[in-house]
Amino acid sequence: MLSRKKVLSLESLNPRVKGIEIATLEHLTKRGEELEQDLEQGGQDRPFSEIVRCHRENLQGMGQKPITFIQQVAAACAYPELLNSASVAEDAKRRARGILQDLDGSSIGCYNLRYICSSIPQKVAKFIERRDGGIPSNPRNIIMFPEASLFIKNVLALVCTEEEALQTGVLVPVPHCPVYTEALVLVNAVKVPYQLDEANGWALRVAELRQAVQEGRKHCNPKVLCVINPGNPTGQLQSRKCLEDVIRFAAEENLLLFADEVQQENVFGAGCSFHSMKKVLFEMGPTYSATVQLVSCFSISQGFTGECELRAGCIEYVNIDPTVMDYILTTVTVSHSPILGQIAVDVLMAPPLPEDPSYRSFMEEKQSTRASLAENARLTQEMFHQAPGIHCGPIQGATFAFPRIHIPEKAVTRARDQGMEPDVFFCYQLLEETGIILAPGSAFGQAEGTYHFRMTLLPPREKLKTIVESIKEFQKKFLQDYA
Known part of the structure; x- marks a missing residue:
């Protein structure tokens, strides 16, 4: 041979x-x-x-014990016989029946693109609106994904083009989760690092961003600014003023903002509050809210639910042209997480209400x-x-x-x-x-x-x-x- x-x-x-x-x-x-x-x-x-x-x-x-309500709903969707079981709370059964009606063939074993691409984004949009005090969220601009690493790779792949003379530069905080390094290599982008201020609680300084952009432009074309809040691995929360400064800087330098907010449900520092980048952006008025492009991501695997292997989360795109969103929707339809992960997102976006039987246990566990x-x-x-x-x-x-x-x-x-x-x-x-x-x-x-x-x-x-x-x-x- x-x-x-x-x-x-x-x-x-x-x-x-x-x-x-x-x-x-x-x-x-x-x-x-x-x-x-x-x-x-x-x-x-x-x-x-x-x-x-x-x-x-x-x-x-x-x-850590799993959140009972989430697991009961997911289990009943996977095995509908549990809808007749006394061990499952009545509101969990009711929720499972509603989800099964949304699923093709009333089964998790079917392809369920309608549920993933339409039904859940509507619930995510309502969650975001509640979180941000009524600021509108368009379900069409919300994409469901299996895990944070795919969020990052997908977004970066959209802006990295090899036809340009200079490689795309992406500003990334130091320290940062290693998945950013891997994603940048795969999409042929250049890491433009900016140092967080350890002496001041890992604060983000715009002066450091400005210097990083100036250095980056010597060898690449900086297009994206990543902000991880709450921080991983550093565990800090950026202040509202810091986020406002970052938004002004992004507008000044014409950068796409990528807000990694997957840990937003895990905030516990005394006197600390999580401020979503989108909420701050829109409260700064139309000068910024109508022009600055923002992509933000959220995940259930790194929140209080602890469902690491269900692998589910979402991205919201802000100020992205509808035609571009058509292309994005086309390219991600094969990247959805397993249906049980999406069901967990569904439940988390609309948890039990005070009048529901599972409300007390859900809040106690959370x-x-x-x-x-x-x-x-x-x-x-x-x-x-x-x-x-x-x-x-x-x-x-x-x-x-x-x-x-x-x-x-x-x-x-x-x-x-x-x-x-x-x-x-x-x-x-x-x-x-x-x-x-x-x-x-x-x-x-x-x-x-x-x-x-x-x-x-x-x-x-x-x-x-x-x-x-x-x-x-x-x-x-x-x-x-x-x-």
Whole structure:
């Protein structure tokens, strides 16, 4: 037979795909799995008895109970026999019957583009109008999607054109979720980083945006400004004044605003309020509300519901030409999430009312989750404040802490000798000695010469205390060993 090159090989792989760095976090996760297998096979020489995954948001995996009403409605839609069960609340049954009437063939097994493209966007629009105090929302400008990473890739793909002399530039905060880096590589865009102000609670400064745009224009064409609020991994909320300044800047520089608001339901800082970019935009008057283009996204996988694997959320487009929306609708009809995820969005957009049987339990579960996050954030900050070489600023929302850590020069040198970033070296050492997996700050971006880690706030209270105490003790020993 003739010797032929393989069609798909490392040599032939799309250069953009090869441009995606295999995340350090994945290597840490893999090492954690190896250690877990060793423990399960009787490895007794480890100073810990379990692997604790604190690097990702996995609410129910960390013990959070699911929202009963959402699961009852979804379950009854998947298995309509439950509509006759006394274990399902009457208002959950009523809601499930209404959804089943909207589904083709009254079944989740059918293609349900009408439900996904028309019925749910109408409910999302009403939710947005309630959230924003009556500012209109057009269901035609709302697109349903399976997960945040697809939100980002889809929007960026719309504005990145290879016909132009310069690549499209996208302003992204530092730190930011790694999915932005991956998306930018895949759509052949250029990351234009802007630093958040850690010393002032990770605030966004327009002066920093202006400098980033000026630097970016030397090698690309900045078109998009991403704002993550509440912050991931930083857990901060941007003030209303900050958002107003950002909108003025976007208008001045003719930038498309991309508001990543997937954590908007997780706000618990004392005196803090979430301000949607759209609400602020429209309250600034027609000078801005009629001209500034905005795309905002929301997800159920990262809210208080904790339905990470249902993978559902939405994008709202503002000030986008109707003809352009026709193209967008055409290109995304194959990107919808599984129907159970869309049903969960349906329920969340119109939760039980005070007169409904499930209202009390729904509100108790929702408030319990938020209260738990608030207390865990307070506890984490307080305990790290007592640790040598760790500083954790105020956490106002989302589900992570992003403490800054001091790494001695000797440890920095050792890490460089091993081809690692210093915070990656720290996280590997921590994993080997405690069984705790953290996400190194370099995976998210950080100011030069600073080191961080991201840690979830989701473990049950007593377990969280144990985790933080273990990190504190490790850091004390780490500082001594590399003094």
